[in-house]
Amino acid sequence: MINDSLKVFMQVVDKNSFSKAAKALSLTQPAVSFQIHTLEQYYGTVLFDRVNRNISLTVAGELLLKYAKKMIQLQSEIENSIEDLTGTIKGKLVVGGSTTVGEFILPPLVGNFKKKFTQVDIRLCINNSKETERMVLNDIIDIGIIEGPASSEDLIKEKFIDDELVLVTSTNHPWASIDDISVFKLKDYPFICREKGSGTRHVIESTLKEVGFPLENLNVAMELGSTSAITAAVKNDLGMSIISKWAAREMVEEGLLSTTKLDETKFTRQFTIIMKKDKFRTHAIEEFLGFLNTDKLKRIAKD
Structure with a gap:
């Protein structure tokens, strides 16, 4: 598994805030500060410049972020290779939905997926469309479904419903x-x-x-x-x-x-499925994408 301290580090970078990262991770702010302090002690350098309530990455922090992203992709590749060997689909999957999709469409779909793939740890993250797109681009969530078009050229976009x-x-x-x-x-x-x-x-x-x-x-x-x-x-x-x-x-x-x-x-x-273009596709991601395209037809048929 990716080091827990690195996960916390990447959340602090994404949220640009210790308190917001703590909320996103369901941790206390002291726990987040402890994880960052642990990393800074381990590498023997300061990762964030802290001025009043504002934080920014140091040069060392920028370097760690670069390698942390590579480590996450490498971890995904390892998990995929092991799943190929064992024939078991597991791992973590974070699905993001803009508010309407996240509140009214995704919950039953995610629930049905979890019943079929019991060893996949799937989480649902709900925000507005703009925030969901940003989180996909920053590798905070694996797949997003938003309301309307996505603006970034770094995304793969596919019509949902x-x-x-x-x-x-x-x-x-x-x-x-x-x-x-x-x-x-x-x-x-x-x-x-x-x-x-x-x-x-x-x-x-x-x-x-x-x-x-x-x-x-x-x-x-x-x-x-x-x-x-x-x-x-x-x-x-x-x-x-x-x-x-x-x-x-x-x-x-x-x-x-x-x-x-x-x-x-x-x-x-139209609701649009979005993914980062260079995102490594784990078996869990591929299965969920296929599941959306199958299960959505059953859901629409009920209307």
Whole structure:
């Protein structure tokens, strides 16, 4: 296994913060500081410059980061070779999902994968699309599924499934009993949207701009960092919102939310699988990619 101290070191580099790394690793901040101190004692040099609350890599730290990345790839190659020899698929797999995907689509898929490949230690990491892309590029997660397009040229991108965003209101809202409404009437009531960097927000902004109704025209009551928080706010009459059909489906079926069509305006996108181009593909990664392409068809067939 990769040295635990090196794992902590790479998280501190990625988060640029001891406290944020501790949170990501479910450790205390003193535990993270101890691991970094252990590395600095072992190599006999300082790895981070610490000025007030800011940290940056020293020259030695930059050198260690370079070799730590190579060690991770070498470890993956060793595990693959052993799995070829034994016929057993195991190891660690970290799957990242943007908020909608991570909350409403990936959990059952990850659960089904774990049932089939019991010796794979699979973890799910949920962030917005922009953060998920960054984590893939920095080798923090192995595979990401995001909402909409990825911007980096250093990524392999593959279509996963199509998605449509729908307008949701509380069941008490004046539009709850209306089948169709003009998109330009969105300004008439408080609106709840996702934070900047969210794939959902990007789709809403770009679609409204196309029809000549910029996001600035909305009566934005609040910005929230998760779809679950938005649905809870909408349900409690704090505003309306536009969210993925996957996120709305269960609450609409239970009679907790209502959906209304926005004339001929379609908020559509696709969920995209992303991987770093030079990422070494372990057997666990290959199996999960194949599993996505198979299991997604079964899931879509239920709709």
